[in-house]
Amino acid sequence: GREYALHPSMTAMARLFGAGQAAVLLNVGPLVVPLTRAQYAGVNRSTYPVPPKLFSHNDQQSVWQASSPEGATIGWGGNIADEFLSSNGNALFTCISVSGNAVFLSGDNALCYQVGTGGAVSISPARSGGSTFGSRKVNAAMAQLIQQARSHTLENEYNRVTARSMGAADTVNSAIGAAYASGTFPAGNSLADQLSMVARLIRGRSTLGAKRQVFFVSLGGFDLHDNLIANHGGLLGRVSDAMAAFQAQMDNMGLGNAVTQFTASD
Template structure:
């Protein structure tokens, strides 16, 4: 009854059908023209907006990222994670005194006097939060329908379906990015790109990855364009002399781009031609925004995520030359699968995330587009609150950050989860499914919908992008799971 639904919005369904009809050689141009008309209507504003997904591969530990700080909750956290007496560090618990510099001060206090701090290495993002440029979404994760712990434990999966293949890295990465497990070919970032294509004069630069191939940016019609931290990826035999010979280079350029009578050969050369043209366009556009110049020169060195976000900032600066008014980007950082060495390795990773995202926000502010660019974190899953001795194991819900001038910052969204690992009927044990694996109180679909609405997606289009969204919100009889989380202006 509640199984994940196929794509519902008419444009995506129409494009799929017309793509199949295009094998006859007649339907595709007509379909794309109609789609462009619709997309132009949906995204007819002339302003610029960009979404930037910062994916933390491996499953980030929520409890040491957004750390409970008020005394009652902190003492529970410290006890569960092996902290020492007097709120000192121990096991995988952080000392409370180390959290004071990164204490988050929301404009509206949380119920029950709950407080949170960021990890001590995240001073930059803590400052952005307190300045009103960042916010935290509490306990978000994949859900098909709202669930209680009893419903999670139910054998009735037709009424209370679970996201498929919970706690699996590859599958949960894919579900976060596409609502489907590994093998999915369409992501919700790409679906946003599908809708935005008609507003960009060059549709190829709608969805851009600086982190390799990712299903998040693959749409029904939007293509995922990949760049490196150094810029567009060139085809060497077309870009440079071959064996020192310009003649060989010219011959190679002709061979890989000329029209062919064979259908597959011609398509291969058409794609190659597109790649060559795009590389030239991107290289030319970025030349006006050298990495050595401010505001790009302020990104921290020896930080792979900062290198990726620096490239995103340069591409945003070059948006006019690239013909883009709506863009979706993806960057990532790995290493978060910390079953071991959580205390020794997590600080470096979170420091890189904080430093990179802070520098990126500052760059967008310097470019005058801070309110036009929203960055947000995502990850495979959270981890257990319980320690396994030197780390934490695979979990489910997690806390995530949204950064940008359009974010209603200095605020927490969602419900603070109780700090518990018990297995009783007590209220505090109902928001985890064992060992402190958070049972999400906010779904990824709700999280994505808030970002999509800001991006320009109409409510009528959301169901086709986020197939489970219809199970949440007042219209579904669940006002406790709002369809609009409210964290975007």
């Protein structure tokens, strides 16, 4: 039969595959129906449709995340999370992205909570005990404004969301606590940095009040129009090293069979 192989730069992933901890799922992607080259080149789009807005990277990423082109508001990760909300003590931490806003994590009820590789994103001028431009009074005034009831619906909602964000930031930073030992995740690898934060969030799940969660991380740079041989291997190596380091962390935490990673690319 036909043989397939991992890229030579993905040695860490090859070790996981050899140990039965990784698998390759072929023929998965945004295709609407299976297509041969002749069918794709033909004009019978009713029988052989192609993915919507094909060749648009933004749209194909959205199709992966939400089964619809850019502009979709609900992702299938969020749909899964909708089923988890009731089992989590704090539903806000069911969907967490370490790579900005992602439609993948938006559900009918599930919200996409965003953090950075260093922890929660705080609203600095409203932090209790802090100062802005050297003045603690500014922070005190901001905190007071957030707590005030307003007659305008939008103002009340803005205050509610801000207060929720401030409370969530305190909870997240408390949950992630002490960092892992240095050297556990490869340095200079942005994907590894994101997965390191995911591991810390999983470790702090009891503080977050979460039993089932969905996370989102990403690595860009694959839209290579030149120097493919020189650059593509390095990118794949980063994916391989980061995922292997994360799996090692899950194994060390006794969660190797409870947490699943997967990759998707347009």
